[in-house]
Amino acid sequence: MSALLTLSHVTKIYRQGGMLGRRQIVAVKDVSFEIGNEPEILSIVGESGSGKSTIAAMILGQTAPTQGILQFRGKAVALHGKAERRAFMREVQPVLQNPFEAFNPLKRVDRYLFETARSFSAGARKPDRQQIERLADEALGHVGLSLAEVKGRFPHELSGGQLQRTAIARALIPQPRLLIADEPVSMVDASLRMAIVNLFEQLKHELGLSIVYITHDLATAYYISDRIIIMRKGEIVEQGEARKVLDNPQHSYSRALKEAVLSADFAPTA
Numbered sequence: 345m346s347a348l349l350t351l352s353h354v355t356k357i358y359r360q361g362g363m364l365g366r367r368q369i370v371a372v373k374d375v376s377f378e379i380g381n382e383p384e385i386l387s388i389v390g391e392s393g394s395g396k397s398t399i400a401a402m403i404l405g406q407t408a409p410t411q412g413i414l415q416f417r418g419k420a421v422a423l424h425g426k427a428e429r430r431a432f433m434r435e436v437q438p439v440l441q442n443p444f445e446a447f448n449p450l451k452r453v454d455r456y457l458f459e460t461a462r463s464f465s466a467g468a469r470k471p472d473r474q475q476i477e478r479l480a481d482e483a484l485g486h487v488g489l490s491l492a493e494v495k496g497r498f499p500h501e502l503s504g505g506q507l508q509r510t511a512i513a514r515a516l517i518p519q520p521r522l523l524i525a526d527e528p529v530s531m532v533d534a535s536l537r538m539a540i541v542n543l544f545e546q547l548k549h550e551l552g553l554s555i556v557y558i559t560h561d562l563a564t565a566y567y568i569s570d571r572i573i574i575m576r577k578g579e580i581v582e583q584g585e586a587r588k589v590l591d592n593p594q595h596s597y598s599r600a601l602k603e604a605v606l607s608a609d610f611a612p613t614a
């Protein structure tokens with residue numbers, strides 16, 4: 345059986361100034377990794393500009409690699425037709441960085457859930473209002489909310505944490521197999537970060553989801569990842585089982601990254 349997701353020697357070069365532009369930015373360089381069929385959380389960490397978001401965009405089929413191959417369930421992630429794109433999005437869903445950008449401030453958040461439920465609900469018949477509300481409520485239940493709590497509310501009437509949970513619930517409605525979460529906690533209050541990442545772990549177990557968790561935050565990555573990839577300037581410098589890599593980093597850059605976290609976040613208070 346093919347792996348769920350395979351990246352094989354993937355490179356992405358951005359050319360600035362159009363096709364004839366001289367300046368090239370190698371955002372991702374010869375990156376290879378796999379996500380297997382067992383549910384897992386794979387973190388991709390690295391400093392700003394190391395190519396993390398570009399990898400997310402390529403996995404989501406939003407931008408094509410310059411070289412190399414990305415496959416989902418053994419098929420190239422090259423999405424041309426509308427039907428093909430929809431089938432792919434049913435299985436692979438993004439969770440965006442800033443929930444306040446994901447939702448239009450003038451639109452009630454339940455509308456997003458209902459629209460997603462309407463467009464992704466399985467079966468030939470159009471779901472009725474009751475079914476749509478049930479799907480939204482079920483998805484919200486997985487993130488510790490209920491439809492009653494968000495119904496009729498505008499984004500500013502929810503806390504950042506509630507809004508990010510609602511965004512995650514929306515991503516769950518199509519019953520995806522893989523979530524691509526690009527910096528999902530960077531805009532959330534530090535005190536709520538652990539709660540959101542713990543939620544990822546819970547979703548992995550409850551729903552059999554795999555999650556690509558892209559972050560600067562080594563601490564949360566340490567707690568929830570099965571595996572970790574450390575990137576620098578577009579390249580993978582180290583990858584492996586998260587605890588092993590972070591307990592005993594082999595590469596000098598991984599060690600520096602860990603040192604930086606230890607001195608900033610974990611300085612003893614007493």
Ligand SMILES: Nc1ncnc2c1ncn2[C@@H]1O[C@H](COP(=O)(O)OP(=O)(O)OP(=O)(O)O)[C@@H](O)[C@H]1O
Nearest residue numbers: 358369370371390391392393394395396397398399
């Ligand atoms: N559309 C684009 N056009 C040109 N260059 C780009 C584009 N998108 C990203 N880049 C460049 O590619 C490199 C990798 O960027 P990317 O956003 O993937 O890194 P990142 O690790 O996600 O950074 P951050 O943590 O700040 O989001 C950077 O040098 C960036 O400036």
